[in-house]
Amino acid sequence: MNSWLLHALAVMVVFCCRDALSCPKRCTCHFSAKTTEVVCPDAGLSHFPGDGLPGNTTSLTIQFTNLSVLTSQHLTAIPLLEELHLPGNKLSSLPADLLKGLHYLHTIDLTGNELRELPACVFHHAPLLNLVLKDNHISSIHPDWLPNNSNITWLDLAGNHLMKFPMPQLQSLIQLKVLHLSQNKLEELPVGCFDAHPALERLHLDQNKIQSLDVKAFSRSDNLTHVFLQKNRLESVPPAVFQGLKRLEYVDLSDNKLQFLSPGTLDINTNWVELTINPWHCDAKIEYLWRKLTMESLQSEPKCTAPENLKDRVIATLTRKEMGLPE
Numbered sequence: 001m002n003s004w005l006l007h008a009l010a011v012m013v014v015f016c017c018r019d020a021l022s023c024p025k026r027c028t029c030h031f032s033a034k035t036t037e038v039v040c041p042d043a044g045l046s047h048f049p050g051d052g053l054p055g056n057t058t059s060l061t062i063q064f065t066n067l068s069v070l071t072s073q074h075l076t077a078i079p080l081l082e083e084l085h086l087p088g089n090k091l092s093s094l095p096a097d098l099l100k101g102l103h104y105l106h107t108i109d110l111t112g113n114e115l116r117e118l119p120a121c122v123f124h125h126a127p128l129l130n131l132v133l134k135d136n137h138i139s140s141i142h143p144d145w146l147p148n149n150s151n152i153t154w155l156d157l158a159g160n161h162l163m164k165f166p167m168p169q170l171q172s173l174i175q176l177k178v179l180h181l182s183q184n185k186l187e188e189l190p191v192g193c194f195d196a197h198p199a200l201e202r203l204h205l206d207q208n209k210i211q212s213l214d215v216k217a218f219s220r221s222d223n224l225t226h227v228f229l230q231k232n233r234l235e236s237v238p239p240a241v242f243q244g245l246k247r248l249e250y251v252d253l254s255d256n257k258l259q260f261l262s263p264g265t266l267d268i269n270t271n272w273v274e275l276t277i278n279p280w281h282c283d284a285k286i287e288y289l290w291r292k293l294t295m296e297s298l299q300s301e302p303k304c305t306a307p308e309n310l311k312d313r314v315i316a317t318l319t320r321k322e323m324g325l326p327e
């Protein structure tokens, strides 16, 4: 063998093996037969760690760094990507067509960034199933942010600045099972807003400013198991709103403005209902709730707020006389 050939071979070996073990600075890489996972947790990181990023990366995590820019060019270099975790960075915008060419990407987590709006097409081009956008500053979402045939099952928009229920934006998500809209500024739920989501199982609407529920709000959501409505401004609940939900396991109505419940409201398949921190008014109208609490042993222990002489009494311990009912 001549020296030229030897040299060429040596270069090839170095190239191949450096590539095999390549990993960006400030990151750690884990190679296995089926996955290549890259984790970049360094607060000093302020640019996308493209240098040395293995071309076959399947999972990329960049967390709690100074990263503020992400482009589709960054991501097209890793076309086998399945999961992208970017919590706690400084991203304030995302380009349209961010996910071009990512035919395997099913999960994105952008928790705790500085996103304000989501432009048209931003999550097109990838077969997403899980999308987490929790704790950003999102107040505006383009109606065409997701493709019409999206198969998203888990969507988390909690902790943002949504003033209106994003009905047009969610309309095409017929596979949705888990929807988080907690900690926004929602005041109203438009009529029929969950009708497009027959697969819905867990609905998180807590910590908004919701004042009322439509009697048919959940009438198409047969698979609902958990409904979180605590910390809203509900003054009443339509008596039939939870009826017919055969899989229901948990309803949280605590910390609202409820004074009594109409007969029928809790004629449901579960006794795991949270009712505390409401201004319960313990007169004759509280009888239905009192019956439920005493006879079906609901797990919650709500107390009276009024009248004054019954303040802080546990409702289940009231006597008929105290409620002003004939004995």
Ligand SMILES: *[C@@H]1O[C@H](CO)[C@@H](O)[C@H](O)[C@H]1NC(C)=O
Binding pocket: 019, 020, 021, 031, 032, 033, 034, 035, 036, 054, 056
């Ligand atoms: C990714 O590339 C590295 C280095 O070439 C290799 O060791 C690993 O098996 C590859 N992983 C996959 C999932 O293809």
Ligand SMILES: *[C@@H]1O[C@H](CO)[C@@H](O)[C@H](O)[C@H]1NC(C)=O
Binding pocket: 043, 044, 045, 066
């Ligand atoms: C992150 O960026 C900010 C502003 O650009 C800078 O002040 C800070 O030092 C950076 N943090 C680190 C850990 O590099």
Ligand SMILES: *[C@@H]1O[C@H](CO)[C@@H](O)[C@H](O)[C@H]1NC(C)=O
Binding pocket: 126, 127, 128, 147, 149, 150, 151
């Ligand atoms: C949703 O799933 C269907 C059936 O598996 C598939 O044809 C379609 O391409 C998927 N949609 C997206 C956006 O990946």
Ligand SMILES: *[C@@H]1O[C@H](CO)[C@@H](O)[C@H](O)[C@H]1NC(C)=O
Binding pocket: 148
């Ligand atoms: C998606 O659906 C909306 C409303 O149904 C429609 O206006 C739009 O043209 C559709 N987009 C595509 C790409 O099919």
Ligand SMILES: *[C@@H]1O[C@H](CO)[C@@H](O)[C@H](O)[C@H]1NC(C)=O
Binding pocket: 198, 199, 200, 223
């Ligand atoms: C409701 O759940 C059942 C059992 O998991 C499932 O077979 C059914 O497809 C679900 N319904 C919808 C509309 O997704």
